[in-house]
Amino acid sequence: MIRLLLTDDHPVVRDGLRGAFTGEADIEVVGEAANGAEALAFVAKHHPDVVLMDLRMPVLDGVGAIRRLTAEFPAVRVLVLTTFDSEADVLPAIEAGATGYLLKDAPVGELLRAVRAAARGESVLAPSVAVRLMGRVREPARGTLTRRELEVLRLVAGGATNRVAASRLFVSEASVKTHLLHVYAKLGVNDRAAAVGEAYRRGLLQPDDGPD
Template identity: 70%
Template sequence: MIRVLIADDHPIVRNGLRGAFADEPDIDVAGEAADGRQAVEQAVRLGVDVVLMDLRMPVMSGVQAIAALRERAPAIRVLVVTTFDSEADVLPAIEAGATGYLLKDATPGELLRAVRAAHRGESVLAPSVAGQLMGHVRRPGGPGLSKRELEVLRHVAEGASNREVARRLFISEASIKTHLLHIYDKLGVRDRAAAVGEAYRRGLLS
């Protein structure tokens, strides 16, 4: 069962998203939140698997909430569901730790596939978002890797498994998987080998 939290400040949108999951036996809407801070608290308290996060939220923005969840509960996947697809919206959300990014005009089928993919740890991006992100990471000055992400990548480059990296860094294996997803997004690659190769090419590893 995939436990989902819906975070949006508009009740009509929350009701619509909840309705999309009504007949899905493998998805349970465990809770709702009307602002960013509430989204973080509810997600942690309820122990959900996936949060559907709007970006323009009161009290705490969606990006701030994503970053807070990444720190407090890195195993929780965050799928952005918003109407905004500008570079100024997309990049901060991905850099903060969002697993995927959908627009609110997505079909119910696309939403269901995205939630299931996010639960598996796969990045799901709306086509317009993917184009922007890939174009950005290929340009010099694209989103850089955090200190922790570089640590993870160095161990991966040595041939360590996710379990071994987790043991060395004293964090969970789920956190390693999350860090790797962010590394793939930032480097514009799809697997560990490509990430290591791209990091060497950019001079991030030596």
């Protein structure tokens, strides 16, 4: 069961989100918070698996809360859900440690998939967010993956989670997540499955790079 905390300063939004998860056998909304400070207090006491986080809130904003959650509760995954997709919003949230970044106009099915992916330690990005990140990494080598990015992608193709990939490569989970975000941007995709598929299509991965 994925234990989910909803964090948004608008009660109507929280009510709508709670309704979106009603009836999902594997997701339970265990609490709500109206700002980042409330989210931190709830996580410290109840330790949910995933925090769905708005960015612009009073008292403590989303980026500040993500930064503290990442430092103090590294096992908790934070999925941003906001109306803002400007570079000034996206990059600080990702750099602070957000596992994924969705926009509030996302279909319910995409939101459910993203929460499940976040609980597994996987990154999911809204298409417009992937485009923003693509613009940041394209200039020096458009579409060219580094050796480390390819190593991470091969492990992902073999079914490795971020945690397993980090262990295999002797790096942190945050490093694996950053490499994956770069891969998504360079390949023009927004999730792991699409990255693997696109890498095979381009010949960056070969059939023997899949599961052992």
